[in-house]
Amino acid sequence: MDKNLVAALYVNRASVLHKLDLLMEGRRDCNRALQISQSYAKAWYRRGKMNASLGNFEDAVHDLNIAKKLELSFSGQRQIESELRIITDMFERTESSLVQHKENELDLLDEPDQIKLKCVITPNKGRGMVAPSDIPPASLVHAEEPYALLQIISKHCRETHCHYCLNDLPPDKVSCTSCSIPLYCSQRCQIRAGGQMLRNHPVKHGIQGNISHNLDTYISEITLGNDSESDVDFPEHKHECQGVHWPAVFPSEIALAGRVLIKSLAARSPVANFVDMLNLSHNYPQIHPESKLELHIYSIILLYCLQHSSRTELLLNGASIAQIVILISQIRVNSMTIFRMKSADVNGPLHQFGKFSHSEVSLTSNVEQVKVGQAIYRVGSLFNHSCQPNIGVYFVSRSLFIRTTEFVAVGCPLELSYGPQVGQWDCKDRLKFLKDEYSFRCECRACAEVNLSDLILNAFHCVSPNCPGIVLDSCVVNCEKQKTRHVQSATGISTLEPYMQVDMLKCLPSNGSLPIDPGYCLKCDSYCDLESSFAAVNRAWISITRLKDTMVSGEISSTVLTAALNSLCLLRSTLHAYNKRISEVEDILAEAFCLVGELQLAVDHCKTSIEILEKLYGPNHIVIGYELVKLSSIQLSMGDRGAVKNINRGKLSKLVQ
Numbered sequence: 001m002d003k004n005l006v007a008a009l010y011v012n013r014a015s016v017l018h019k020l021d022l023l024m025e026g027r028r029d030c031n032r033a034l035q036i037s038q039s040y041a042k043a044w045y046r047r048g049k050m051n052a053s054l055g056n057f058e059d060a061v062h063d064l065n066i067a068k069k070l071e072l073s074f075s076g077q078r079q080i081e082s083e084l085r086i087i088t089d090m091f092e093r094t095e096s097s098l099v100q101h102k103e104n105e106l107d108l109l110d111e112p113d114q115i116k117l118k119c120v121i122t123p124n125k126g127r128g129m130v131a132p133s134d135i136p137p138a139s140l141v142h143a144e145e146p147y148a149l150l151q152i153i154s155k156h157c158r159e160t161h162c163h164y165c166l167n168d169l170p171p172d173k174v175s176c177t178s179c180s181i182p183l184y185c186s187q188r189c190q191i192r193a194g195g196q197m198l199r200n201h202p203v204k205h206g207i208q209g210n211i212s213h214n215l216d217t218y219i220s221e222i223t224l225g226n227d228s229e230s231d232v233d234f235p236e237h238k239h240e241c242q243g244v245h246w247p248a249v250f251p252s253e254i255a256l257a258g259r260v261l262i263k264s265l266a267a268r269s270p271v272a273n274f275v276d277m278l279n280l281s282h283n284y285p286q287i288h289p290e291s292k293l294e295l296h297i298y299s300i301i302l303l304y305c306l307q308h309s310s311r312t313e314l315l316l317n318g319a320s321i322a323q324i325v326i327l328i329s330q331i332r333v334n335s336m337t338i339f340r341m342k343s344a345d346v347n348g349p350l351h352q353f354g355k356f357s358h359s360e361v362s363l364t365s366n367v368e369q370v371k372v373g374q375a376i377y378r379v380g381s382l383f384n385h386s387c388q389p390n391i392g393v394y395f396v397s398r399s400l401f402i403r404t405t406e407f408v409a410v411g412c413p414l415e416l417s418y419g420p421q422v423g424q425w426d427c428k429d430r431l432k433f434l435k436d437e438y439s440f441r442c443e444c445r446a447c448a449e450v451n452l453s454d455l456i457l458n459a460f461h462c463v464s465p466n467c468p469g470i471v472l473d474s475c476v477v478n479c480e481k482q483k484t485r486h487v488q489s490a491t492g493i494s495t496l497e498p499y500m501q502v503d504m505l506k507c508l509p510s511n512g513s514l515p516i517d518p519g520y521c522l523k524c525d526s527y528c529d530l531e532s533s534f535a536a537v538n539r540a541w542i543s544i545t546r547l548k549d550t551m552v553s554g555e556i557s558s559t560v561l562t563a564a565l566n567s568l569c570l571l572r573s574t575l576h577a578y579n580k581r582i583s584e585v586e587d588i589l590a591e592a593f594c595l596v597g598e599l600q601l602a603v604d605h606c607k608t609s610i611e612i613l614e615k616l617y618g619p620n621h622i623v624i625g626y627e628l629v630k631l632s633s634i635q636l637s638m639g640d641r642g643a644v645k646n647i648n649r650g651k652l653s654k655l656v657q
Contacts, residue, residue, distance in 0.1 A: 007037040014046050017171060023054050025172040028186075031222055038223040041070035045080060047222075048087070057091035062218050069211075115141050117414065119382060124443055126281060128384040128413050135408040141391065142383075142402040146375035147260075147278070153247065157372045163237075164189035165397045166338055166372045178241045181248070194235025239309050246305070252374045253331045254298050260327060260376070261306060265314070280381055282329035283439035292325075299324035333438055334381035338373040338395050375400075386415035386444040387422050387430050392622070415444070422446045423580075423616035423623070427454045428479035448483055453616050455480070455522075459576035460533050462521040469523030470576055473530055477518045536574045537581070540567035544585055547592055556596055564589060583612035590630070599638050606631045 010033035017026035030047035033040055048063030064087065068080045117129045135141065153163050162169055163182035174190050176182045184190040211219070239262050240246040240255070247255045264277055284292070299321045306314055314320055377400050383391065391414050392405045408414060418438060420430040427447055434442045446454070460471040472480070516522070519530050543563040550556050568585050575582055586609035593602035610627045617623050635643035 003036050007033040007040050007043065010036070011040070011043050011046055013172070014043075014050070018046070018050060018053070020171075022171055023050050025170050026050050027054070028172050034223045038219070039070050041067045041072075041076070044070065045083075048083070052083075052087050052090070057087055059218075060087050061091055062215060066215070066219065115139065117141060122413075125384045125413075127382055128415070129382055130413050131408045131410055133410050135404050137404055137406050139404045140401065141404060141414060142379065142400070144377045144380050144400045146398055146400070147378045153373045154252070154371050155248065157370075158248070159183070161340075161372050162186075162189050164193040166340070166395075167397060176237065176241060182237060194238040194241075239306070250302070251298075253328055253335060254302055256331050256335060256374065256376060257324060257328045258302055258306060260331070261302075261314075261324070278327070278330050278334070278376065278378065280330045280334045280378070282326055283333050284326055284329040286439040287329070295325045295328055296321060299328065331376060335374050335376055336380060336393070336400070337371050338375055338398075339369040340372050340395075342370045384413060384415050385418040385434065385438075385442065386413075387417065387420060387427075387442060387446040388444060389415050389417040389421065391416045421617075422451065422453045423457070423613070423618075423621070426457045426476060426479075427483075428475055431479070450480055450483055456576055456578045457580050457616060459579055460528055460530065461572075461574055461576050462524060462526055463528050464521070464524055464526050467521060467524045467526065468577070469521035469526075471521050471528045471530070471533075472516065472518060474518040477516050480516050533574050536570055540570040540574070543567040544588060548588060551588075551592055551595060554595070556592055561592060561596070564592070578612050578615045580612070580616060583609045583616075586612070587627075587630075590634075594634060599634055602634050603631065603638070603640070606634065 010029045014026040014029035014033070017023075017029065027047060027050040030043050030050060033043040034047070037043070044063050044067035048060045048067060051057070051060035051063060061084065064080055064084045068077055068084070071077050071080060115135060116132060118132045119127055120130050121127055129142075131141075153161055153166060157166075160169055161167065162173075162185035164184055167185055169183055169185055173183045173185060174187055175184070176190065176193075182193065184193065236259055239258070246258060250258070260277065284295075287295070300316070303314055303316050303320055303324060307316065375398070380393075380400050380402065383402065390404060390406050390408050390412070391402050393416055394401050394403075402414075402416065404414070418434065420433050425433070431442055431447060434440060455470050455472065455476070458473075458476060460473070462469040462471055519528050520526070521528065543560075544567055547556070547560050547564040550560050564585075568582070568589065571579075571582055571585060586605045590602045590605035590609065593599070593605065606627070610624065610631065613621075613627060614624060632643040
């Protein structure tokens with residue numbers, strides 16, 4: 001395209017971004033225009049206005065002085081002079097140092113990774129990490145960058161997140177200069193991902209005239225670009241920049257395998273060392289024959305694509321295919337999902353329900369984890385799984401951080417959750433997931449011992465009116481009977497779950513035995529007709545589903561809301577008081593009452609939901625922190641002073657996790 005046209009388009013978009021108060025993005029567009037056309041007076045003028053709005057008055061004065069020198073029309077010069085007088089006055093009245101905005105720099109916590117962990121080999125779990133000394137809660141035990149920049153953005157996030165750092169894309173996002181498919185938040189990320197730099201700018205700016213040395217240096221810094229990021233150790237996207245975008249076509253583990261192979265070939269590693277390169281475990285012997293066939297087919301396709309896209313010397317033979325098959329198996333088992341925290345606000349009631357406007361106030365804030373990418377962390381993959389983890393994982397941009405979530409004694413294994421946790425799924429569902437995804441049977445403390453959370457999570461109510469006992473279905477009973485270490489007393493169970501309240505122990509027999517039979521109450525041995533109980537739950541869930549549908553449309557009628565409340569009563573009489581489905585319904589009703597303006601009822605249902613979740617997860621679990629965010633946001637809208645207490649509790653829960 002004509003360079004002047006491209007520069008004009010950048011400045012026009014910068015003007016729009018300025019009006020939208022997206023100042024940093026608009027200033028970057030001005031820089032892009034000036035790197036194309038250094039003598040573009042309008043770009044300098046627009047950049048000066050941006051810097052003035054940002055509080056960078058010194059830069060704004062420089063920009064407008066340059067614009068004045070380049071502006072040809074008399075009226076334009078007068079307008080710039082008027083702006084200069086105003087900004088110069090503001091600059092002279094500004095005390096202390098000016099605000100400096102540093103772009104594209106990631107502010108990480110400069111916290112030293114002082115704890116040197118110990119890797120051990122155990123009979124049941126293989127390699128794993130243990131604590132070399134006592135470690136207090138919230139301690140940083142590990143930080144790591146992804147191996148070989150291996151990061152594949154999830155398909156549903158390709159238009160919303162940067163393909164290099166995985167942060168949210170700004171309005172002035174940039175694409176790969178060759179294939180235009182990956183999107184990046186900045187030119188820095190574009191270059192580090194391996195995209196080539198478009199060098200539209202010359203080696204020296206072409207602005208003529210009587211310019212001071214300082215102003216000349218200032219112009220050069222903006223218009224000549226920055227080549228400091230052009231040297232990249234491993235351009236992760238370069239080999240994919242041929243025709244179609246690989247991560248958009250291949251499953252993530254196949255595209256990851258391609259990047260590992262390219263890095264290996266760049267380091268001149270022989271094909272025979274592909275498997276040893278990551279030095280990670282795999283589950284190929286346990287894979288179903290059909291899945292093995294799929295792996296071999298993908299390996300052949302990947303090898304063929306690598307031959308044609310990167311001009312490698314890989315041979316399409318049995319030895320190379322076998323190496324790639326094992327490599328993909330390693331990635332499937334050891335890759336980690338990168339997530340971001342997303343807050344979805346539930347807006348306030350309409351005008352007819354009070355002073356809050358649907359468009360003005362957000363009453364509840366739902367925080368959830370959103371999967372944005374997948375990566376290989378060589379050391380991070382050595383941490384084993386537990387359904388009751390003592391460490392937690394989080395990500396800052398591409399970086400992995402692992403912290404303890406509780407006190408860990410010397411010699412204890414440091415274990416994270418691969419997905420399912422106690423309180424979230426019951427034991428049978430956790431075991432099935434881990435077997436299907438990672439080809440191992442979990443033998444952590446929660447899956448090897450009987451614990452209250454697994455018993456109560458999906459339990460039914462005893463038919464005896466005053467009995468708080470637990471009634472289990474056959475699926476849960478069969479799973480509990482297969483546990484390798486059964487606890488023989490209620491006291492023993494309470495030691496497994498130290499956060500359990502005394503009233504939960506009332507659910508268990510007092511004679512020290514733990515009979516487990518489907519349909520029979522564990523406390524009083526009364527029989528419950530599970531078939532009719534399941535039918536009652538299904539009937540109740542019809543009304544709950546109808547309420548959720550009306551909440552999406554925003555048209556909640558009193559009839560639908562009343563039916564949902566009646567269904568909640570039916571669920572309470574059918575399911576155990578601490579059954580997780582009751583908590584889910586309480587949470588749904590809290591959101592519904594928010595939408596219709598009944599804030600006190602919303603608070604009541606939200607508190608009930610939290611009480612149940614505390615029995616399943618414990619009071620300091622991060623799930624409780626998220627629920628307290630919802631509760632406090634409603635209370636703040638009501639002017640309730642109790643919101644401060646819940647906000648502090650939520651902060652504590654998140655800090656511990």
